[in-house]
Amino acid sequence: MISIKEVAKAAGVSTSTVSRVINNSPSISQSTKDKVWAVIKKLNYSPNNIAKALITNKSYTIALLIDVDDDKSFQNPFFYEVIHGIEKSCQEKEFSLMVANVNTKMKKQDIISWLVKSKRAEGIVLPVSILTRELVKELKDMGIPFVAVGEVDSIQDNVSWVDIDNKKGTEKAVYYLYEQGLKDIAFIGYDSTKDFSKRRVEGFKSAIEKIGISNNDSWIISCNNSKEQGYKEMMKLIDSGKMPQAVICGNDSLSVGVIKAIQDKDLKIPEDISVISFDSRQIASLMYPEVTTVDVDVFEMGYQSAKMLFDLIENNNLTDQGLLISTKIIKRNTTK
Amino acid sequence: MISIKEVAKAAGVSTSTVSRVINNSPSISQSTKDKVWAVIKKLNYSPNNIAKALITNKSYTIALLIDVDDDKSFQNPFFYEVIHGIEKSCQEKEFSLMVANVNTKMKKQDIISWLVKSKRAEGIVLPVSILTRELVKELKDMGIPFVAVGEVDSIQDNVSWVDIDNKKGTEKAVYYLYEQGLKDIAFIGYDSTKDFSKRRVEGFKSAIEKIGISNNDSWIISCNNSKEQGYKEMMKLIDSGKMPQAVICGNDSLSVGVIKAIQDKDLKIPEDISVISFDSRQIASLMYPEVTTVDVDVFEMGYQSAKMLFDLIENNNLTDQGLLISTKIIKRNTTK
DNA sequence: AATTGTAATGCAAACGTTTGCACTGAAAAA
DNA sequence: TTTTTCAGTGCAAACGTTTGCATTACAATT
Structure with missing residues (x-):
């Protein structure tokens, strides 16, 4: 493989x-x-x-950690786009x-120590799911810049993160439905163990409140992200007698069951x-x-997280920050 | 950051x-x-x-190329598992x-030149979709080991590859159905522009032939991988009068439409x-x-492709080879 | 006692760049 | 003419390892 010396010799410098x-x-x-350029090309x-x-002492390399257990909050196609x-x-x-x-x-x-000390990664992007308090401390002690994919609790010492704007996402969904004249809206799929789920519910509550529609607490329905749960809960909801005009699903697999339940009850979507x-x-x-979905731009989230990391690398005393990527409603056929 | 010299001094060697x-x-x-180990630890x-x-002159690094256009043959969740x-x-x-x-x-x-010459990647894994004849030549000329994800035409000069055993996959599906007593089997979703699709059809034909069920050519139905196409073709098939007892879908999105069509015709799956x-x-x-699906172990495909690459790196005069990852039928609820 | 053999370690060059400093030569200033 | 300045270039050290060869010291063989 040809080196700078041979170029130098050939160019006479x-x-x-x-x-x-x-x-x-x-x-x-x-x-x-x-x-010299001529020689380089030649x-x-x-x-x-x-x-x-x-x-x-710069590797021009960053590392991405992927949590391979966590197929709940970071599902496959999701994280692929992040990459x-x-x-x-x-x-x-x-x-x-x-x-x-x-x-x-x-x-x-x-792993991190290997990436940083041996492989000389200049910074790290990692899913918030693996970010323990202890790990944050360690990363800070090493002086290695990092940014989390997913919102980090504000209790945590300054860490930079990028996340989807889950709260506003649900708000947008509520507003959208409200504009169609729908007021009796249920949120299904609250999972109190997942931060993003909490935020989606927050958005639901705040939108309901701002609009001023009567908030029925029993219409925030807890369940995890499976089509079976969605089916079961939607059935219960319909059977309860006070049926909503619209439902927002806090997660995707869930919605499959929800829709199936509605169809099995011979109800029409979206009528x-x-x-x-x-x-x-x-x-x-x-x-x-x-x-119809609240579309989340996961590619953008990845893009911005790396950009933020580069800022951190170049300007090491930058203050940490959070960034929310805004969502948009993509209208398909389950809403009017 | 502490170096070997400081260790040496501290250990007195x-x-x-x-x-x-x-x-x-x-x-x-x-x-x-x-x-010395004590000092290293300390x-x-x-x-x-x-x-x-x-x-x-070894980087202990390999590179993976990802074709970001090609969302047809290498779909998201698919390639994520490869990684x-x-x-x-x-x-x-x-x-x-x-x-x-x-x-x-x-x-x-x-890109490859950058990865190899500047970043010193020791080998490359790449999707067959980007592997032109010209590129193969270039890689060979550089002397850089590489393996393709996806089967490479035998016309191509020796290149190593790993792929799902698509042909046997369809064969297994046919045998499986035959064991249930089903003989009138249609294959839907032949896309002659996709190599893996050709192989799936090959498997279909060979299994039919081996078993000795009468092969009706009109039951190999060409269409691309969309639920709309699947719906349309399945409808046509049912309307044609001579309805099959079973259908094998050559691709996933397709099957969604196929199933919907069957349901819309008030036919029962799998009865x-x-x-x-x-x-x-x-x-x-x-x-x-x-x-019910022909399950493909995409993780394994990735795993084996890298392993093959390491073999190539370590033993440079190894002869190139192809490896097929076997599939298995996962029984769910669309078959008896 | 003298020689040989060998296990264990050190010396120093090398890998391919970057970069502070020294040098050169010519133009500008004296 | 002599001195100063400065743009342009080269020299050589440095980065943190590995490794061929030399060296040491001591045991084994003569």
């Missing part, structure tokens, strides 16, 4: 000069630059980033992206009941009928 | 000795090893892989994994018609009824 040409140093004359030379990394977003951001910065799986059995600290679900473009458009 | 201890050289006495030292990479598999394999080898998006607008050669679809665990178990 020193290696320093070649280096400065590559890094576009202003102290090199235009004529020399032209001459020899098809690319600088060895490993050597560069060694001397500059794309991060990678896009990396390409813009000419950084490279290393990915590393972690699971509950592995000591995260060891009798409207349905709005969250995210999951893929599933939403595969259903019959295709379901 | 030379850096060479520390290096040999780390690499477990047999020429170091046990007592010295113990002494100082919490990790070797700098960048320096190591420079001197050994996991590859990463698992990397962790076992203490390699790290770099990922890079490519799309049709980008010159793949440039009147059985349905088997390919892959896509997620969707299959979200449907009503949950659909």
